[in-house]
Structure formats: C-alpha cells, structure tokens
Amino acid sequence: MAALLIYGYLFNPVGKLSKCLADPERCDGQLIGVGTEAKVVELLPEGFIIQELGQRIRVVGSPQKASPGDYIRIRAVFHKEGYLELDRLYVAKGRRAKIIVSIVPALLVLFLLFRTYRVDWRQLLFRERI
C-alpha cells in the first residue's frame, strides 16, 4: 500500500499547480486544474488571487460570483511568468456545508460499528454482540 501511495504521488501525470510552480518553464502554456481546497483570497481589477495548498497565484479572468473565502475549482492555462489564464471556473458554494454534514454519518457509522461489534482487545478482533 505504501508503495502504491508513493507511486501515485510520484507518477500522477495530472498537471498540478505545485508541480508547475516548481518547474514553470516545463508547464508554460499547459492547461491545469486547480481545486484541491482552493480558495479565492482577493479580487483584483483584472482577475483574482487564489490559494491552493498554501501557494498563492494570480488568475486572469472573471471571478464570476466568487468572493474572497469561497472554495473554487478552475481550469486554467499556466504561464511561466507566474499567473494563470482562466478557462473555466466553478464556485463550490456548498463546500463548507458538505464537509460539515459529512461528519454526522461518519460518526454515526463508527457508533453503530462499536454498538454492533465488541472489541476483543487481546486478539484485536471485532466480535459480534449476541
């Protein structure tokens, strides 16, 4: 499993912002996706600034209905000068609500698991409660 995780990390061919910022020449003109917990940080006259994985970058294009603090997903062309040219944008308005409501079933299933099965700590096994 560890090997697969590392393989996925090293060989994923999808254009990522962090990879492009590390090697701007190679990514110049490449269409990339930005949307891993990406947020709008600031609106500018000609576009906006976003932050993804702790890295900020300027995006040239209309922010549409996005405002600072909103989660977004964009498809954009990376330029080696250090900015993105917007191609498509989606404002993930319900993202926070989605994260919050998702906590409830996760806790519920854990509760049901421990209610239905008891843990035998000596053998590290779940046993059915009779």
Add this chain to the structure above:
Amino acid sequence: MPDLVTHFASAYILKIPDRWARFRIPFYLGALLPDLLSRPWMILYPPASSLVYSLHTPSMTAIVCLLIAQFFEENIRSNVRLNLLLGVALHYSLDIFQKYQTVGYHWLFPFSWKTFGLGLFWPEDSVKFVPLWIGLILIIEAVLLYRKRQRDKGRTRLDS
C-alpha cells in the same frame, strides 16, 4: 463525491430488507470508506492531497477492505469483507455521476491514468438533498419501529 449523508442514505435504503440487515454496518462503512480514508487528510492538511488521493481509487480501497476484514472474527470475516466491498462499489457507483473541472478519478489506478465520469452533477449539488435523505431515513425508521412493536404486541398476545 457526493456528501456522506447521501452515501449513507443510499447504503441505508439498500440494506432495509431483513435478510440483508445482519451485515449492514460493514456495508455502511464500505459506502463511506473511500472518503473516510482520503478526505480528512485533504481537508485538514491539504499538502498531503497528492500523496493520499490514491486512497480514493477502487484498487486501494479494496486493499483496505481486505485489511479491515482481517480484524473481524473468522466466522463472519468473509461476510464482512463482501459487505465492505459492496459498500465501496456503491460509493463509486455514485461518484461516477459527478462533474469534474479537469480530470476525474483514476478508476484504474495503478494500471492506467485514464479517467472517466458521467458528469451529471457537481460534488456540492448533493447537499441540497440532505434534508430529504434525513427525512426519508427517519420515516423509514419510524415505520420499522411501529411494525416491530405491532409484531411484539402480537407475540405477547399469543403467549398469554
């Protein structure tokens, strides 16, 4: 991915029949597992996303299911394993409907980086239906409880 209430509700509805109820908890767990494995890291520590995203692929989740099943006693292990895997299959069968901005999930990881999806809804769209799912589950639970009480009453009458 739709929210976990939607994933849970779909698993809950499929496991209503009595004959399938015994291993419903592993099934529910399987239905949430791909997101439980990967999303907390992505949300709480986004730089880890590149490393853990492969946990949201069928092959990796299947490996985790096999591991989890080993922690259940032997006489139920195969049923737990099967229900975990079926729950995971249900999870991905919902995920395949969602839209992507660039690329979707790598369904065939680690054998291929090809992605595909049906692109019917954005991941956040499902949140609108959360009250509906919760209402539906509560109604079903109330009906099941009512039926159980009626059955118990019938038995008590027969015993007396």
